[in-house]
Amino acid sequence: xxxxxxxxxxxxxxxxxxxxxxxxxxxxxxxxxxxxxxxxxxxxxxxxxxxxxxxxxxxxxxxxxxxxxxxxxxxxxxxxxxxxxxxxxxxxxxxxxxxxxxxxxxxxxxxxxxxxxxxxxxxxxxxxxxxxxxxxxxxxxxxxxxxxxxxxxxxxxxxxxxxxxxxxxxxxxxxxxxxxxxxxxxxxxxxxxxxxxxxxxxxxxxxxxxxxxxxxxxxxxxxxxxxxxxxxxxxxxxxxxxxxxxxxxxxxxxxxxxxxxxxxxxxxxxxxxxxxxxxxxxxxxxxxxxxxxxxxxxxxxxxxxxxxxxxxxxxxxxxxxxxxxxxxxxxxxxxxxxxxxxxxxxxxxxxxxxxxxxxxxxxxxxxxxxxxxxxxxxxxxxxxxxxxxxxxxxxxxxxxxxxxxxxxxxxxxxxxxxxxxxxxxxxxxxxxxxxxxxxxxxxxxxxxxxxxxxxxxxxxxxxxxxxxxxxxxxxxxxxxxxxxxxxxxxxxxxxxxxxxxxxxxxxxxxxxxxxxxxxxxxxxxxxxxxxxxxxxxxxxxxxx
Ligand code: N01
Numbered sequence: 102x103x104x105x106x107x108x109x110x111x112x113x114x115x116x117x118x119x120x121x122x123x124x125x126x127x128x129x130x131x132x133x134x135x136x137x138x139x140x141x142x143x144x145x146x147x148x149x150x151x152x153x154x155x156x157x158x159x160x161x162x163x164x165x166x167x168x169x170x171x172x173x174x175x176x177x178x179x180x181x182x183x184x185x186x187x188x189x190x191x192x193x194x195x196x197x198x199x200x201x202x203x204x205x206x207x208x209x210x211x212x213x214x215x216x217x218x219x220x221x222x223x224x225x226x227x228x229x230x231x232x233x234x235x236x237x238x239x240x241x242x243x244x245x246x247x248x249x250x251x252x253x254x255x256x257x258x259x260x261x262x263x264x265x266x267x268x269x270x271x272x273x274x275x276x277x278x279x280x281x282x283x284x285x286x287x288x289x290x291x292x293x294x295x296x297x298x299x300x301x302x303x304x305x306x307x308x309x310x311x312x313x314x315x316x317x318x319x320x321x322x323x324x325x326x327x328x329x330x331x332x333x334x335x336x337x338x339x340x341x342x343x344x345x346x347x348x349x350x351x352x353x354x355x356x357x358x359x360x361x362x363x364x365x366x367x368x369x370x371x372x373x374x375x376x377x378x379x380x381x382x383x384x385x386x387x388x389x390x391x392x393x394x395x396x397x398x399x400x401x402x403x404x405x406x407x408x409x410x411x412x413x414x415x416x417x418x419x420x421x422x423x424x425x426x427x428x429x430x431x432x433x434x435x436x437x438x439x440x441x442x443x444x445x446x447x448x449x450x451x452x453x454x455x456x457x458x459x460x461x462x463x464x465x466x467x468x469x470x471x472x473x474x475x476x477x478x479x480x481x482x483x484x485x486x487x488x489x490x491x492x493x494x495x496x497x498x499x500x501x502x503x504x505x506x507x508x509x510x511x512x513x514x515x516x517x518x519x520x521x522x523x524x525x526x527x528x529x530x531x532x533x534x535x536x537x538x539x540x541x542x543x544x545x546x547x548x549x550x551x552x553x554x555x556x557x558x559x560x561x562x563x564x565x566x567x568x569x570x571x572x573x574x575x576x577x578x579x580x581x582x583x584x585x586x587x588x589x590x591x592x593x594x595x596x597x598x599x600x601x602x603x604x605x606x607x608x609x610x611x612x613x614x615x616x617x618x619x620x621x622x623x624x625x626x627x628x629x630x631x632x633x634x635x636x637x638x639x640x641x642x643x644x645x
Pocket of ligand 1: 139160161163249270292312336439442465480488491603608
């Protein structure tokens with residue numbers, strides 16, 4: 102066993118894994134309690150997935166006045182965002198500011214991956230090993246590893262043969278990359294591609310976009326943050342955050358009208374009323390269609406009305422009718438894959454230097470030394486950008502070897518589908534918590550609000566259960582089974598089942614297809630979590 106600091110095996114009350122928004126706040130709460138904490142982070146700095154996703158055009162698609170911490174009134178009053186949707190560099194500034202402001206760096210270790218976590222039943226502690234050969238022990242372990250953090254590159258034939266530059270949007274280099282004068286290929290047309298393609302197209306001599314499935318995308322309508330609007334938000338921040346927490350998705354947006362949930366059915370209102378709602382949201386931009394008519398997620402006919410509306414709008418953005426036709430998603434429900442929010446994405450296909458290559462019917466055959474082979478054509482390029490997504494929700498957790506009570510292996514416990522009571526803890530894994538993990542609603546609500554709520558829930562558990570040698574907490578198998586039944590019941594009529602998305606684990610070959618998130622909405626989820634520990638944690642096996 103090697104040791105970490107000064108050759109001494111270290112013991113902590115809590116080990117946190119991941120310095121994204123959730124991990125940083127968790128660490129802050131633990132520090133405030135006066136407990137000892139160590140945070141490990143694979144990157145060289147804070148920011149979590151934002152640290153790595155620094156591809157051109159990366160920015161948040163929930164308004165920044167909402168996609169920011171709410172736990173500290175002074176912080177939210179003092180910080181000022183420059184744009185409606187913050188860019189990756191501005192998000193990094195914010196994360197670094199938070200790390201300094203709350204003195205977090207002293208307990209962080211960067212460039213260090215956690216490779217295993219084993220529960221020692223006798224000691225009732227976790228033994229945690231890292232990529233730097235350190236071994237530490239902790240009473241509690243919190244995995245804040247993020248649900249979109251484990252990047253995925255498909256195993257293309259000839260991947261190693263290609264001699265040009267390769268870039269992965271989810272692990273973009275720190276050094277500036279410039280595609281001036283280059284022939285560039287982008288593989289994928291999800292959110293990361295939709296954000297980066299317009300900017301890369303401005304630099305490249307020739308850009309080829311390899312599209313298997315087109316995306317629905319709404320203009321973000323980003324711009325400088327209106328200072329009057331910011332003032333209004335700050336005057337009412339507390340009340341407004343409460344409204345966010347009590348909402349279904351955890352974001353209500355300043356343009357309140359556009360985010361107001363429409364409780365009606367899309368097919369029971371008149372055509373005029375429906376179009377009025379859609380046009381109002383289209384003008385507002387971004388993700389506000391998520392709160393449009395109540396049955397858009399569960400009724401195909403209702404969903405088709407919105408899909409048709411967006412397809413018409415998309416057609417009008419592309420000059421060449423053939424290209425436009427290829428860019429229209431037709432074989433899955435709108436919002437079945439996550440909506441994209443863009444700036445000039447479809448208009449980019451009107452440029453002379455951009456070519457859309459549909460690989461729906463003829464996949465990329467192989468990578469060659471000089472480019473990509475599709476059908477009988479070799480596309481010779483200087484750089485290939487893999488915008489091919491993530492092993493979402495479970496990928497980062499499964500990269501750690503986790504063994505709980507009786508040597509129970511988490512991967513085996515999750516075979517088929519992940520299982521976690523309230524998305525927070527798994528049976529057989531005492532004192533181990535997941536933030537933004539599977540079986541909670543991270544994928545479909547504002548991750549900021551969800552993780553703040555979960556951090557506070559975990560923090561209270563740690564306080565309630567305490568640090569005695571005997572202290573341990575895990576959900577009963579019955580509680581876990583019932584949560585899984587509830588989650589599947591709530592999600593069974595969702596149209597999400599009809600798309601091959603990361604929501605369903607369907608974007609990774611061989612990954613079992615299963616709904617990975619709870620679709621009950623943030624407000625209901627919070628009620629469930631409150632109820633979950635009623636009567637002195639009766640749904641748990643507890644010892645203090
Ligand atoms: O990943 P994706 P992403 N051959 O999985 C294609 C969040 N996010 O990184 O759809 C060819 O959406 C794949 O094709 P298909 C957001 O939640 C947010 O773009 O599987 N193509 C698809 O087009 C988002 O949902 C922001 O047929 C292959 C693409 O690669 C999530 O992250 C910005 C392929 C992957 O799209 C993931 O987005 C960025 C193959 N073998 C991301 N394999 C914000 O705005 C995959 N593809 C905040």
